[in-house]
Amino acid sequence: MDFSLDNFTSFYLQRNSWQFSLYKKKILVIGFMGVITISLFNSVVYYALNYTQIINAVLVLAAIPAATIFLSSIMKIEKTNLFQILGLVLSIIGIGAIISNGEVERILSLSFNKGDLWMIVCVLSWSLYTTLLKKNKFKFSQFTLIQLMVSVGLLFLIPQYFYEQSIGLEVRYNKAFFLILFYVVMFPAIAAYYFWQKGIEIIGPNRSSMFIQLMPLFSAVMAIIIFDEKFELYHFAGAAFVVSGIYLSNKKIND
Template sequence: MLRRSGTGFRLSAYLFLALAPLLWAGNFVFGRVLVEALPPFGLNLLRWVLACAILAPLALRWEGGIPVPPRRLWPALLGMAVSGVLLFNSLVYLALTETTSINASLINGATPILTIMLAALIGLDRLNGLRVFGAALSLFGVAWIVSRGSPEALLGLTFNRGDVIMLAAALMWAGYTVLARQVMGTLSPLAATTITSLLGLPMLLAVGGYELATQPVGEMTPVVILGLLYVAGGASVAAFLAWNTGIERVGAARGAVFLNLVPVFTAILAVPVLGESLAVAQVAGGLLVICGVTVAATLGRPGSHTKPPRRAR
């Protein structure tokens, strides 16, 4: 077994943190089809119903059942269920119906900075100059990608209700990431993901079920069904397990900068799948994102990722 301070242990954590954005990038590709057929909370409901159908058997097989967490972890687990399962993707889907992709991508790119600030605010991590610089560099790379290298596009941004909803979604994921760091000290990533999914499902059933019952639903074509299977198995189960594993090993503030890989991977996938062209500005922005991730992940305060989370007494 690798020691927590070993280079191989950290490298595997970074691979997990890169895998999650890759899987979430696929969610954006399929999401273009899914949001035309299903309302946002209804789509998220179907996603997590399928995900729970996958997670529960996995927990039975590898955990010997769904573990009962200590009482001190229930507030964090409930917070993860609300922020990560109920709200985050539902708000993303809702925001994209009222704002532009440029605005949404820029606001989502603020998530690592929000995570760093939130983790420092509640005393779970410390701000570090290189970490903040890496997050800011990655955010600038995201801005350069979505604006296609046009300063005029950035200066001309306006904010509407969809932008506010997207900012709320980014804050929800920052909260999920910080809470996950506390839970991962006791529960395995599989156990934590399964428990939070099951906790969030009844809440999502109330909201998403109402949407599906009262709003029109498009044709369930083979592409829509395939997309649902992907967002459940890949973008929910596999991505959340990879993300929680990485956060367990390196911490919330350092791991959060990997979220800025999502638009990079989305651009890479969109070329062959959606037939979109890859512009020079997107390549340059992608390099900035990767540089920012590298700075924040490898040049931060030594030993910060090995410090165990504070536990309630």
Template sequence: MAAENAGIVPRTPGLAYIGLVLTPLFWAGNAVIARGTVDSIPPLSMSFWRWVIALCILLPFGLPGVWRHRQVIRQHLGSMLALATFSVAAFNSLLYYAALTTTATNIALINSTIPIFVALLAWLLLGDRTRPLQALGIGLAILGIVTVVAQGDLSVLLNLQAQPGDLIMVAAVASWGLFSVLLRRQAVPLPPLTFLTTQILLGSGVLFPFYLADLLFFSGGFSWSGDTALPLLYFAIFPGILAYGFWNYGVQQIGPAKAAIFMYLVPVFASVLASVFLDEALGAAHLIGGALILSGLLLATRVGRRPPV
């Protein structure tokens, strides 16, 4: 209890790695389901309501901590507002908008550059260095992601054409990179549940005026039904509450650069889910790419560990 009251998170990197594997799995599900619902639920409505539902689920558990640590939240309000803007408000809203005007291949390729953005920003803002073995791991992971996305066909990459959604995805990736680096740099001393609840509360507040403007003047919103409520419930619980909680914890435990490497798993998981739920073929390229990505993850995340004594 003393550790929680002090905002100290015990070091348990094993749990962090498990959470960082589940995070891209949940986000892959987010991408697959969003592709099938973005035409019936406008992007800003999808983003706003997923967080409202998540907040309703979290508040009974997280509100006591928010009240108990209100002084800390007040002292770090500016930092927490920036973190909530880059993560809760911006990233998924931009991704959902990108899905309207670009292909899944483009989104997967651009999304795979998250570790590059995080490593660059960590170097610029935090002074982090990339060791040779970590660089090799990143290279293997990049090779794996290209293999998965291109499905072994180089022409898939050579024939890519820029779409408005491509630029939107670049903005989304940059937003997530800033969030990941600032999450460590700001070091807000709050327990994980309190931090996550506050982030969703602030991020929903940032989203609200944009959602309202879109509702009144552009999209007109959507009709509530089982076909729209169930995807939103998934978005709220799995890529929302659980994934963000796991990500925040993982970044605090092992740092933003190493945590970002796990984002290479998103297209791998997405390919598997698409093959199961969308009847898309899972070929040798996916298996080879997955092996390369896992090898890269192993190298990159083992860098910096001290041998047992």
């Protein structure tokens, strides 16, 4: 019994020592990723939407695949092929069709403000996070990585919390707050980050980033289901372009 307990204790300490050495080697990268995602990206998105329209925000976020392809090429993480470029162009056309209701004039008449500039910060931070995930091959689980990123990210959110308190912004702890908190934690936070990291691990940053283009498509579908909006021809055309773009971007150059 004592022998088994000693063996278990020794194994536990060695295992945790090995894990700690892995964390120690990557702690600066993990900390940086936590800051640019949990602290920066999430905060800036919500802040930017106070000054810009959703249609503008979606348009700017559509630049994430292009920024990711650019960064991964500079950092020599993944080569870009012709299919990925064509897929990117097709998906952007599809997004434009969906959010403009098929009217080119609506896109041309858009005016941009400081909220849109803040959304560009989001594009750069998310693209950099995506490329760093592939560049640094972490040898621990996705959930461990998320936990470490969130831990660091939350530390940098504390000053923001006290600043909002100082200017009179207070949280109302009611039923709606806890329901929203549960949704945000379970889906946009844990689930979204886990599957995004897993996708990048499997197919790389360039191809993974193309799936960002599904956001306006899903938004349109949800609007049709929840708000009883009509399904128009431009929805179909836009969806066809987006799906075709994602399909092309996931083809290999030797297919």
